[in-house]
Amino acid sequence: MATRSRPISSEFLFLKSMALFVFWILFSASFEWIHLGLGLIFSFAVAWLNSGHSPFVPRFRLWLRIFLYLPWLFYEIIRSSLHLSKLILHPALPIDPHLISVESKLRHHAAVVLLGNSITLTPGTITAEVDRNNLIVHAIDKVSGEEVVSKKIESKIADIFKDEEPDL
Amino acid sequence: MDILAIIFMTAGLFFLIVAAIGVVRLPDVFSRSHAVSLTDSLGAFLMLVGIALLEGLSINMLKILVVLILLYILNPVIAHATVRAALRSGLKPWQKETP
Known part of the structure; x- marks a missing residue:
């Protein structure tokens, strides 16, 4: 049990x-x-x-912030979908797959889950391994990898969770 | 409304076809799963929005909305599980030959 x-x-x-x-x-x-x-x-x-096992019962404020984060994520998804389509249809197939190791500064289980899911949901990057704060990400080319290395998503998520008690 | 639905479904079909081409053209499991995630995140979304518009305001529209939410929660989990299994079984990602 x-x-x-x-x-x-x-x-x-x-x-x-x-x-x-x-x-x-x-x-x-x-x-x-x-x-x-x-x-x-x-x-x-x-x-x-x-x-x-439902240790994570988020408060209303947190739900609201996550909800407000979704449109931005959706915009990113559309942008990188178009980029990936261009790569696939390009006659020369200019891909350059590589693994990136990222260490996040997030201090919540839920935040790391959200980060991993957001990275995977964005076409062109997939979270391959998660160990506490360390993520290994597979990116299909330099441009997609740049999105993860620049920590654009992570800073957004850190903003969402800034008022919560750390649990990691 | 019908025309709008057709536009959405055509756009969805475009992304589904691109994803299928990608699965054939890309070299290994890792990069192929990128192509598959393209299907999930935009292809299926646009198709379902098109179907929902065609259906109009009804209980079926609500069901399609639930399917969409579940799709967006479950797909990253499945993609992550596939890639992690490939990585853990010792598969090396395909890399561009360096000249």
Whole structure:
């Protein structure tokens, strides 16, 4: 079993299973008793089984900042998608794949997760290995690699997490 | 609205085709997974937005939105797992020959 780092609050459990139940209704789109009953049972079962490992319960302020960060990330995704398309369609295939080792200054588990996911989501760079603060990134050419080396994404994420308690 | 949907889906198709060409042309697992992530991040996004516009405001649009969110959460995880497995099994990334 998963280690329980904190006692499970029953309100949290209830909220979680209600959220799951809403998703069940959304996807099944059927209001017969057998479906609703099965959905209720499974929502509680899944919420209870998962209650052991959810150490990260972000506050509203954090969610808002992450939400405001997403449009910028999306713009970056479009920019590097166009760059990668150009590389692939170029007759000479001017790629230069290389591995980059980056050490981030982030002090939160969630921040490192966000950084790794953002790097992977941006076409042209993929996080290959994560060990606490050290990331190994595979980049397809110099221009894509420059985005990681310049720590543009990292400074944005450090900004999001600047008011949180460090946990790494 | 239909025309807008067609524009979105055509743009999505363009990126899907580019990604397919990339998978064929690029030399190894690492660089091929870059091409695949192009499909996920923009190809599928534009296709799904096109479908959502075609569908109009309904429960199906909500479902497509949920699919999009899940796609953006799960795809980096899968790409990372693939590349990490390749790296850990000792595969050396392909490199440009230095003259």
